[in-house]
Amino acid sequence: MQLDDLYRRVIMDHHKNPRNRGTMDEESVTINLNNPTCGDRISLQLQLDGNKVAEAKFSGEGCSISMSSASMMTEAIKGRTLEEAYAMAEKFSALMKGEPVEFEELEDIEALSGVNKFPARIKCATLAWNALRKGVESQSKQEG
Amino acid sequence: MNIEEIRKQFPILQQEVNGHPLVYLDSAATSQKPRSVIEAVKRYYEYDNSNVHRGVHTLGSRATEAYEGARERVARFINSPIAEQIIFTRGTTTALNLVAASYAPSVLKEGDEIVLTPMEHHSNLIPWQQAAKRSGAVLKYIPLQPDGTISLADVEKTVTNRTKIVSVMYVSNVLGVINPIKEITEIAHRNGAVMVVDGAQSTPHMRIDVQALNCDFYALSGHKMCGPTGIGALYGRKSLLEAMEPIEFGGEMIDFVDLYESTWKDIPWRFEAGTPIIAGAVGLAAAIDFLEEIGLDNIDRHEKEMAAYAYSKLSEIDGLMIYGPREGRVGLITFNLDDVHPHDVATVLDSEGIAVRAGHHCCQPLMRWLDVTATARASFYLYNTEQDVDRLAASLLRTKEFFGHAIG
Numbered sequence: 001m002q003l004d005d006l007y008r009r010v011i012m013d014h015h016k017n018p019r020n021r022g023t024m025d026e027e028s029v030t031i032n033l034n035n036p037t038c039g040d041r042i043s044l045q046l047q048l049d050g051n052k053v054a055e056a057k058f059s060g061e062g063c064s065i066s067m068s069s070a071s072m073m074t075e076a077i078k079g080r081t082l083e084e085a086y087a088m089a090e091k092f093s094a095l096m097k098g099e100p101v102e103f104e105e106l107e108d109i110e111a112l113s114g115v116n117k118f119p120a121r122i123k124c125a126t127l128a129w130n131a132l133r134k135g136v137e138s139q140s141k142q143e144g
Numbered sequence: 145m146n147i148e149e150i151r152k153q154f155p156i157l158q159q160e161v162n163g164h165p166l167v168y169l170d171s172a173a174t175s176q177k178p179r180s181v182i183e184a185v186k187r188y189y190e191y192d193n194s195n196v197h198r199g200v201h202t203l204g205s206r207a208t209e210a211y212e213g214a215r216e217r218v219a220r221f222i223n224s225p226i227a228e229q230i231i232f233t234r235g236t237t238t239a240l241n242l243v244a245a246s247y248a249p250s251v252l253k254e255g256d257e258i259v260l261t262p263m264e265h266h267s268n269l270i271p272w273q274q275a276a277k278r279s280g281a282v283l284k285y286i287p288l289q290p291d292g293t294i295s296l297a298d299v300e301k302t303v304t305n306r307t308k309i310v311s312v313m314y315v316s317n318v319l320g321v322i323n324p325i326k327e328i329t330e331i332a333h334r335n336g337a338v339m340v341v342d343g344a345q346s347t348p349h350m351r352i353d354v355q356a357l358n359c360d361f362y363a364l365s366g367h368k369m370c371g372p373t374g375i376g377a378l379y380g381r382k383s384l385l386e387a388m389e390p391i392e393f394g395g396e397m398i399d400f401v402d403l404y405e406s407t408w409k410d411i412p413w414r415f416e417a418g419t420p421i422i423a424g425a426v427g428l429a430a431a432i433d434f435l436e437e438i439g440l441d442n443i444d445r446h447e448k449e450m451a452a453y454a455y456s457k458l459s460e461i462d463g464l465m466i467y468g469p470r471e472g473r474v475g476l477i478t479f480n481l482d483d484v485h486p487h488d489v490a491t492v493l494d495s496e497g498i499a500v501r502a503g504h505h506c507c508q509p510l511m512r513w514l515d516v517t518a519t520a521r522a523s524f525y526l527y528n529t530e531q532d533v534d535r536l537a538a539s540l541l542r543t544k545e546f547f548g549h550a551i552g
Contacts, residue, residue, distance in 0.1 A: 002495075006491065007488075007546075037503065038502065040487075062487075063485035065487070066487075
């Protein structure tokens with residue numbers, strides 16, 4: 001078990017300099033999610049322009065993996081449609097299960113693939129993505 | 145107390161984890177099991193397994209004898225004068241839920257009080273929240289001192305003649321403090337309340353005497369004291385247990401069953417519906433034999449030495465914050481290291497074969513009181529050595545360095 005598999009440079013960079021950390025005053029979709037096994041929590045805010053994610057911010061408390069995952073996710077979904085964002089979340093789940101995934105649009109996020117070797121930490125990495133799924137699902141329910 | 149000899153009796157400790165000899169520092173979550181306990185459970189299944197209290201055949205008698213023998217063993221262990229005051233449960237959680245679901249509704253009226261502390265484990269908190277909601281009773285909390293201890297003056301102020309139940313953990317699984325149960329019991333009784341003790345963290349580590357404590361209920365878990373998972377016990381004062389209604393119904397617990405009405409067995413069997421945890425009880429009895437052979441006083445002393453050593457060793461690490469008082473603690477240290485999240489600490493330690501707990505430890509209100517979301521915890525038992533503490537300290541220094549460089 002190699003720690004460097006988990007704590008890759010790009011992850012530590014997002015941990016040290018989180019992108020999109022903060023809150024928005026503008027009208028937005030807010031999703032609060034806890035990881036009840038450890039107490040980590042995230043608040044994800046999505047500002048929508050039609051069907052597109054115009055802005056994404058997160059706040060909360062958690063370990064380096066959960067917070068860097070949130071940072072990378074918010075970067076990746078900006079400018080994408082809700083369907084595209086949801087599809088990324090699906091891909092991320094597959095990545096965590098160790099399934100082969102095309103990384104093209106996942107970019108930095110591929111760095112988190114090492115988490116699947118640390119089963120106890122998968123829940124940390126997926127917290128932000130689960131918040132995203134919930135947010136997209138709540139939107140499609142409203143429309144549908 | 146020869147730790148090396150004790151360690152040899154725990155097969156699980158003889159392994160490497162992630163390329164390093166295992167250092168198991170998570171006994172407050174669950175202890176490891178000595179060979180004698182594993183063998184007792186195995187032997188039961190290989191020779192005596194049968195259902196209890198019904199078979200006329202020989203195996204049925206042996207199983208019943210083993211199960212009821214285990215009840216007597218638990219009774220002697222905590223100095224209950226009679227075995228009928230011991231109810232086998234799945235663990236401390238089930239034991240406390242039984243008191244909250246059966247005893248509590250029989251005494252609680254609107255406006256009555258249940259007194260707890262903010263350090264309680266969720267299992268000694270949520271059952272009372274539910275009992276309060278159902279009855280209209282009020283929850284009150286004995287405030288904590290800045291170091292996490294309880295002052296008896298605060299107990300006096302919190303407990304009133306409206307208080308019907310006081311429920312407090314003997315030892316905190318986070319702060320490591322030993323609460324003054326005997327004194328709190330005296331205050332509870334003076335106000336006409338019953339005293340419930342969560343003994344999950346105390347029973348494995350010190351001599352327990354329910355008569356000396358004078359408490360009314362005492363809950364314990366087998367798996368934290370070298371026994372199997374899935375077995376625990378509730379001690380209850382006979383007069384209280386006899387007035388309590390069962391909360392589970394079915395086989396084993398009945399006296400006479402008619403189509404529309406049934407009557408119950410005497411205590412303790414009326415609270416043990418269904419086929420009980422026979423192998424678990426056998427394993428628990430073997431665990432008690434094991435602990436008593438070493439001596440609870442010896443175990444207690446060893447752990448306090450470990451705690452003192454660990455406290456001073458870890459205090460030397462710059463940026464390491466220890467929660468709870470320095471003195472009067474059991475063998476566990478809850479801490480945080482700089483800004484490194486406890487998950488990250490635990491992962492780095494694990495990569496060096498060291499098992500610690502990270503998270504809220506089922507004490508979310510206490511985490512809020514400490515103003516943290518999570519902590520790391522190293523907990524020691526009779527098989528841990530000073531070398532284990534040394535490895536923990538060295539690994540924490542490397543953790544600090546790893547994240548110091550990484551975070552900069």
